[in-house]
Structure formats: structure tokens, C-alpha cells
Amino acid sequence: MSKIGETILQLDLKALEHNYRFLRSKLAAKTKFLAVVKAFAYGSDMVTIAQKLESLGVDYFAVAYTKEGVLLRKSGIKIPILVLHPQPINFTELIDHSLEPNLYSSKILKLFLEVAKQKGQTNYPVHLKFNTGLNRLGFLENDIANIAEQLKETDELKIISFFSHLAASEDLSEKAFSLNQIDRFKKICKVLHQKLGYTPFRHMLNTSGIINYPEAQFEMVRSGIGLYGYGNSKAVDSKLVPVATLKTIISQIHKIESNESVGYNRAYKSEKPRTTATLPLGHADGIGRHYGNGKTYVSINGKNAPIIGNVCMDMIMVDVTDIDCQEGDEVLVFGQNQSAEDFASSVNTISYELLTAISSRVKRVIVNS
Known part of the structure; x- marks a missing residue:
């Protein structure tokens, strides 16, 4: 399992080059x-x-x-x-x-x-x-x-x-x-x-x-x-490669009993015992409150983990009941294997808004330079 250690926005310059060359191929040489x-x-x-x-x-x-x-x-x-x-x-x-x-x-x-x-x-x-x-x-x-x-x-x-x-x-x-x-x-x-x-x-x-x-x-x-990496349609998106991949980690795992709540305003209440993970990422990092309360999910070890409760300023909580994971494991929010457009559309917005909202406090990591 990968251990990135913190929230990062990974930027793939080979993906950027691919996208440029794809778009350039649609144009006349001059x-x-x-x-x-x-x-x-x-x-x-x-x-x-x-x-x-x-x-x-x-x-x-x-x-x-x-x-x-x-x-x-x-x-x-x-x-x-x-x-x-x-x-x-x-x-x-x-x-x-x-x-x-x-x-x-x-x-x-x-x-x-x-x-x-x-x-x-x-x-x-x-x-x-x-x-x-x-x-x-x-x-x-x-x-x-x-x-x-x-x-x-x-x-x-x-x-x-x-x-x-x-x-x-x-x-x-x-x-x-x-x-x-x-x-x-x-x-x-x-x-x-x-x-x-x-x-x-x-x-x-x-x-x-x-x-x-x-x-x-x-x-x-x-x-x-x-x-x-986004072309405003599924057909074009399939030809492009997202440049930015947002990743974070699991800070802590909790066992939640029946009728317990998670997060501010007790927005999530468990109907049965659940396992939750807290991630160091919140609306101050660009993941707004509108993504909370089951509207979308992150990916942990290849499985979807719904965001539960209200998104906090610096943290979100996700349901990992059926996911084999531990504290420190890598979490994919969006990127090459999980589209920013799909993540954004879950709350009726667009990839542009999600991408440009990612805070400067999130560390940028350049790959394939």
C-alpha cells in the first residue's frame, strides 16, 4: 500500500503533453x-x-x-x-x-x-x-x-x-x-x-x-x-488524460455503534455499527460542504468510500465498513482513475469549479517531467 503521508495534488506532465498533442492533431498545421x-x-x-x-x-x-x-x-x-x-x-x-x-x-x-x-x-x-x-x-x-x-x-x-x-x-x-x-x-x-x-x-x-x-x-x-484532461463530453474525455490527481491519507479509523453520529450537527447517524475513516482534507482545501452527506465518494484500495456527515474545514469522514484499510493508507479523491468531472457532477457542478478550488495549501507534486 502506498504511503504518501499527506494530502497532495499530483500533476502529470506526460498527461499534459498527451492532451496538447491530441488537441493539436485536430488543427491545420498553420x-x-x-x-x-x-x-x-x-x-x-x-x-x-x-x-x-x-x-x-x-x-x-x-x-x-x-x-x-x-x-x-x-x-x-x-x-x-x-x-x-x-x-x-x-x-x-x-x-x-x-x-x-x-x-x-x-x-x-x-x-x-x-x-x-x-x-x-x-x-x-x-x-x-x-x-x-x-x-x-x-x-x-x-x-x-x-x-x-x-x-x-x-x-x-x-x-x-x-x-x-x-x-x-x-x-x-x-x-x-x-x-x-x-x-x-x-x-x-x-x-x-x-x-x-x-x-x-x-x-x-x-x-x-x-x-x-x-x-x-x-x-x-x-x-x-x-x-x-477534460473535454466536456464522455467521448472526448476518453481521449484525454487528467493532469491533476488529488490524493490524501487516512488519519484515523473509528468504530461507530448503532445510533451514533459523525461530524458537525450530527448530520450522519448510524443505523447499525459502522467503520469510518477521517481524512485530512476539507472545504478549506476545495472540497466544499456540498460534497458531504453521501453525495459522492473517494476511493480507498480500489473501493468506493462514501463521504458521510458534513465536510469540515480541514477534514472529511468516509464510510469504510466494507473496505480493508488502515491508518496511513492512500485515498484517491479524483484523478486519472476517478474523474474530477464525475466527482463534481455528483453535486451538479463542473470539473472547472472543482479543479480551480483546490487550495494552495495542498502540496503540488510533479511527476513525469
Whole structure:
């Protein structure tokens, strides 16, 4: 039996490479690949993941906020980094670290242009996002004239790309909506190309878009969750390998008599004698209270052990009555043999939320580097 000794998040870089190569195989040779490494690379280890992906030949990275991009630059990452949701307060720092902002509104465009002028920039690379139906961030079609007006008499900025985001690329029942988004994006780009007099590259597809709408890969695609082993469908998941595996150990085993309770608020009460195990993992580590009270399970020595009672801040209790185990034994929470998507779906959420919730206090262990 394995003795890992503590709760760890194991990160498999061979799995990362496999996923990248699988997704890359779906693209034309000339199509650029942007790897999304925001939110600590979906809850894993942003620097380690980015360094590996840079060595594999990705063309771009994307982060959500400036401070994430700064961390990558300070860690030696050289390739372009798109900041998807830059805040004006960080514009100076963004330029100082050669990061490329997504300018998504006339206000943001104006403010960034002012900072670029103050810092004496020429042809500073920026990206323009257009809202084609997600209704989150982005210019609208009727902003095109204003964009052209703001840019026609300045040489401080250079538009590197136009992009948009599909709202339901994984849901083929929404195919008509997705195709309409793609068509709208094409029309926007065509008009902008004419007004600007030069041709930025385009990108719209996320992981599910790469799989379901390859005809819209344009000059670049963006992949996040797929790189980490999840493809938003069972069929695609079977082709990918989870990068992150969350493991913990058994701290203590208890014998519970009939009518005894376990944990806060006596949420679990035994109907007959049971054996329980306490694990050093709780909602402060990213396993929320909603996973408790029999909603899901962990795996111990190849058998399922349901989580019982309320999840505590630093501990969960599981039923091991029918499992041959002892204190110190390894426990699999999710990973290559037990999907984070399945674990998350037990409480009607998604792998994205579970993965990005794993606390920084959980030790990251790199394998197959």
C-alpha cells in the first residue's frame, strides 16, 4: 500500500503533453495554439504548466489578470501572453512586463491608449474582443466605427487579433446559435479589416469548439480545460488524460455503534455499527460542504468510500465498513482513475469549479517531467 503521508495534488506532465498533442492533431498545421493558464492553470501550478507547454511549442498563453501574466514573465516565460480581463489600474504594470491586453470596450480602449501614450509606446500589441452572444465582455458590431475613429490617428497601438467566445460550443443542441455566432464574427472581422487597412489574426474556438467546429479555427484557437484532461463530453474525455490527481491519507479509523453520529450537527447517524475513516482534507482545501452527506465518494484500495456527515474545514469522514484499510493508507479523491468531472457532477457542478478550488495549501507534486 502506498504511503504518501499527506494530502497532495499530483500533476502529470506526460498527461499534459498527451492532451496538447491530441488537441493539436485536430488543427491545420498553420493554426496557432493559445494555451489558457489562468487561475493557476486551472488549479494546478501555473508556472510549471506554462514552462512545459512553452517547451512543447504553444504559440500564446492567456491569463485572466495582469498579476498572473507578471508571474509568468518573472518565471522566464518568453512567448506572448494575452490578458483576458485587464483592469485599468494595472495598465502600466502590464506594459512594463510586455503583456498584451484584451480591449473589450471603448472606455478600456481609450484608457489603455492614454497609458500607452504616456509610456511612449509605438505599435503596442493589443487584442479586440467582440461579443457575439455570450454577453459577458466585448465590443458590439455597432462599435466598429468608433473603434476605427479612435485608432486612425494614433500609432501607439497595433491590433494583433480580433476574437470572440462561443457560448455553448459543447452543446450540439445549440449548434444553430453557435453557427450564428461564428457568422457574426466573420462579418465583424471583414468590416474591421477594411477600415483598418491591415489584417489581424482571428480566434474564437475553445476546447469544445476545436472538437465541434474545426471549420472555424481561423488563425488561432484557445484551449483551457482540454489541456488539463477534460473535454466536456464522455467521448472526448476518453481521449484525454487528467493532469491533476488529488490524493490524501487516512488519519484515523473509528468504530461507530448503532445510533451514533459523525461530524458537525450530527448530520450522519448510524443505523447499525459502522467503520469510518477521517481524512485530512476539507472545504478549506476545495472540497466544499456540498460534497458531504453521501453525495459522492473517494476511493480507498480500489473501493468506493462514501463521504458521510458534513465536510469540515480541514477534514472529511468516509464510510469504510466494507473496505480493508488502515491508518496511513492512500485515498484517491479524483484523478486519472476517478474523474474530477464525475466527482463534481455528483453535486451538479463542473470539473472547472472543482479543479480551480483546490487550495494552495495542498502540496503540488510533479511527476513525469
